Amino acid sequence: MTGTNDFDLIVIGAGTGGNGVARMAAAAGWKVAIVDQLPYGGTCALRGCDPKKMLVSVTEGVEQAQAMAGKGLVAAPRVDWAEMMAFKRTFTDAMPGRIEAGHDKAGIATLHGTARFTAPDTVEIDGVAHRARHFHIATGARPASLGIPGEVHLITSTDFLELPECPRRIAFVGGGYIAMEFAHIAARSGAEAVTVLQRGARILPNFDPDLTEILAEATKALGVTVHTGAEVSGIARDGDAFRVHFDTPDGPQDILCDRVVHAAGRMPNIDTLNLDAAGVQAGARGITVSAAMRTTNSAIFAAGDCAYSGPNLTPVSANEARVAAKNLLAGQDAREITYPPIPSTVFTLPPMASVGLSEAAAKEEGREVDVHFARTEDWYSSLRVGAKASGYKVLVERKTGLILGAHLIGPGAEEQINIFAMAMGAGLTANQIKAAIFAYPSYASDLGSMV
Template sequence: MEKYKNIIIGFGKGGKTLAKVLASRGESVLVIEKSKRMYGGTCINVGCIPSKSLIVNGEKGVPFTKGIMKKEALTAKLRNKNYHMIADEATGTVMDGTARFISNHILEIKNDGLTRVEGDRIFINTGATPIVLPIKGLKESKYVVDSLAAMDLEALPETLVIIGAGYIGLEFASMFANYGSKVIVLDAKEKFLAREDDDVADLIFKDLTAQGIEFHLGVSLDEVSDRTDHAKIIYTENGQTATINADKILAATGRKPNIAGLGLENTDVKITDRGEIVVDDLLRTDAPNVWAIGDVKGGPQFTYVSLDDYRIILDQLDGNNTRSLKDRTIVPSSVFITPPLSTVGLTEKAAKAMGLDYKLFKFMTAGVPKANILEDPKGMFKVLVDPKTERILGASIYAEESHEVINLITLAMKGDLPYTLLRDQIYTHPTMSEALNDVLK
């Protein structure tokens, strides 16, 4: 039985970065990945990179089939780069196969046969997998795709029904509408983007509807049945039964930790009722020298969070122990609709619910020169500030390039800097970031 200093199950962002660093130091590292198409992890193969490539090309008016080809070329290049990042290290090994724990530090890997390996340290980095709701006929329908398969379609669906009006569902709705699909979104929740401020959510709803996307909120899905060349969806809305025919159905109803078949029952690793691996603030499981990285442990499912997990773990291995989950208090996020929505910290709604005193800065994107140059002046900026300390409490930006501007605000929050620093900063022109001069007046 081969023994390694480090074994990493899964090729995701945090795990592969850790593998590269440890192997470059001369430590033996084994990375186990069950699919050759997943070298490099979810983000570069079936997540943020391919979806944003498709979104950008849809906004440019590129035909769907060409957009798919460009996406494939990009992910293939990155996949190859990531494989060699580990495999070309003298002490790095990539093994294809499905790993299963036999005990805390012994794994059985199934590929062409069965191989057992032992690791001094083991890092579980298996990510998350799409959730399919228990709707009659949904799982069995040949017209159903998840967010992964939607990016590999050979042809643009004429009519696409998306189940779920969450952030993933909205990204795909906006993207496919840009390519020319008739998009219909069904969601059980009555309120659109309930976590966001009402004024922001109302603007987004109006803009997506103007884009041609049809929404049905507060509905219950009753059944999906296949016909010769389409699927029939039966749902109930306002007490009335209705039907929709679709060329494809995209199930965008969330993701869950990917722990099926891992054999965690053979270890001391504990899981929650939601299937998330239980970790402490240093990402350690209850099994000695076994850690969990990324989506599999629950929490925000972002590749940059997985990268920060890597920093926490490497800090332990180096003996510094200065990083932990307790430090992760300010994390930005972006939803890549057109234009993108980016947020960090508190919304106005959350600040009110907490009874906080705040000063609100609100500015419509139409007043930003760069937004007009980009010919998309939709949206608004909202920034909340503590009036006593002048520190930023949170921001919501629905505007072109908001995903860049939000990082400036996050940096100011993390650095405990007054909002006036951003207000009075000299920015290049014309840029979206210079809007902060006007937003924060």
């Protein structure tokens, strides 16, 4: 391959799962191109984790002022939606250019458009053919189709992050991360009516039920209405608004709102790739990959949310991409992905976090565990910040003293869970955690009392 459009490696997707692979290959002297149909940066940096957390940071000011009212802080802040969005754009607007500039400096060809395989060694990008010895696919995920009448009226989480003003009435279809985090943002930003429509029996079904009950209480106190067992059956325009119809155990209901947000799951973003032409197998859960992140075409790798692999989390995507890059450069399967204890956090206020086995899973596995569960609103770390909803559940294996699972809610949970994850990965026992001396007073210093 010696033509202008011939490369050693073409990376499809300029997010977390793609950028690092392109840089590592270029640093090794490979001729590399990367392509994306959207601005460089991927979902996390531009349309997900990072911009969302910037909005959360603003609403934390409102939450903190309310929590400390009557305790010496005299303030009544409110969110200016336009200014908050401008703050978010100070990060997101700059990111694509920074990434492209870094690729240019590394000698990586930066392409824009939709890539579609026409042969195992060729992709067509907006009508132009590009060949490569190897490909790496990291196209992420997109909102899943709900197959309901009026689905066209839904806006996505990406659209929510670009709204010019906070809707007066807003509904979220789904009860997972996106729905709960954005519902909290909207409620603290001045929305008058915020509704979550969750098909299942409870919100955030992958998290501990005792802690999600605490979060449900806090969400209700915030003024958010949560309907569980609510199956959305259709959305219809009603003047300048939208009427959302949903079925419940008590019969059909409907609500009127100004915006309806799709928050009911995502699916691998692979439909436009024409993977059959490349000999790459895929299913409903993504591209089939080995532990080396190699697809069914040995010259093509995949990582992140588009692959049928680990949890759909940004740090997981980065680790999978690193393994793929090592194997690409080695010319063999020199590395296999291993997943350490992986923490996950819901950035509501209060935040909720989890790592390891749930109580139900531990019982299903027949593990003998001591379950340490308590609400902690009366602990100093909660009292000092006026937290009204906090607690923990930690599972300690009776025979070994190992931590099998940790589930937290309250201020500092998103950092406490990282320490639990490291302790679990290192095989530390509950007694070793108790023996650790943490800076005090800090959220970490509570860990010894949780085990």
